[in-house]
Amino acid sequence: MTTHVLKIVITGGYATGKTQFVRSISDIEPVSTEQVLTATTERALKHETTVAMDFGSIAINDQITLHLFGTPGHERFDFMREHLLVGCLGYVVLVDSCRPAHLPQTQHLLFRSMELTEAPFVVAANRQDDPAALPLNYIRRRLGLPFNVPLVPCVATDRTTVRGVLLTLLKHIAARLTLHS
């Protein structure tokens, strides 16, 4: 029996919830490379950070498996994102809806990723359960996202919304494939 593996990359800026995203949906215990943060300014947001990648897996059925690769958020680990994006079928860019300061960084990351691969992507606005969160239309405007790129509300700790993001990405990929064929 042939097994088909589809590679999906979860990327985004620092502390946007990539590791939690993979944890929420993965069937297996995710492989994580988290290390304790030493910089005081960075510890204001969290105490551990991904230094290489997160890996999770979703078995669709006996034949098809989705492999999820979470990238590090720090700019100093950009080379890892570049490696992980190679050969991916599509990718999710996570953005924190409660930290407008991270939006320019995410925009830069989007440009860089688009340079590296033409794979379709969706942007997932994390922490949309917070009543104070920025609305999607504002995030789209600040990121300069074209309307043909899906922007999906998301709560990284909630499996249902994470599943919704992946479904949107898969539908987006399917639409692109149909267009190409």
Added chain:
Amino acid sequence: MALEGNLQNMALSDLIQVFHTDAKTGILFLKGTHERGVIYVADGRLIDAVVVRGKERTIVATRDEAVLQMLTWEQADFIFRYEPTVRKRPIRIVHSGQCLILEGMRRHADPVRTLSYYNITPETILHLAALPRNVRSGVRLSIDQWRILSWIASGQNVHTICQATGLDVPAVTRLVVELMAIGLVEIAPCLSAATEPAYRDCTMIASAAPVYAHDVPYINKNSRSFSNVCGTMRQVCSEIDLLDVITRCINQL
């Protein structure tokens, strides 16, 4: 659980627009270099605001004037927290957020207007403002503010107050403006027409939405194109069409 940042990353005018369009409710705290500000927002509408200075939390401005002062700040950390009880607070801001933004832009373009006391002269007669019934206690005044206030109570003009207190005209004018911003002092009725804030007329002006780049060009210079990726994936999925695989994923995820 809060929206956090700095005004350098997201201007106050942007925040007010977001509050309005998304009908937010909560409290916005701003921490500037020397001053702190609070804006209360109920269902997208600015209902009250205050600017305080120093550890003593001396009130510098309240209501509309406080928002206008905060709109001139270029650097301040902010936190916006959802707080449903704000809806129960009395509405003390007269103008809409859009109107205040436009007035803020006007003052920014013409810094003289930031000093809203440009029409207070030494001959200006001042009197105590009639406080509304819902006014709250807890206003802290500096010694100089108290001194000025005691003279205003007896219906003196700025020149007389200067002579009585020994302060110069600019200092007294500044203190008078601070007291006006708090809502304790008004210019005497005979001069009120000349001192009516100009921004009262701007309620009919259309909203000025911030401009951002909407269209971002895709850069397709790299050889790792989508078709190449699809090609690779098709090799992996040799027997089944990739689209079919993805469709099955969608159906079964």
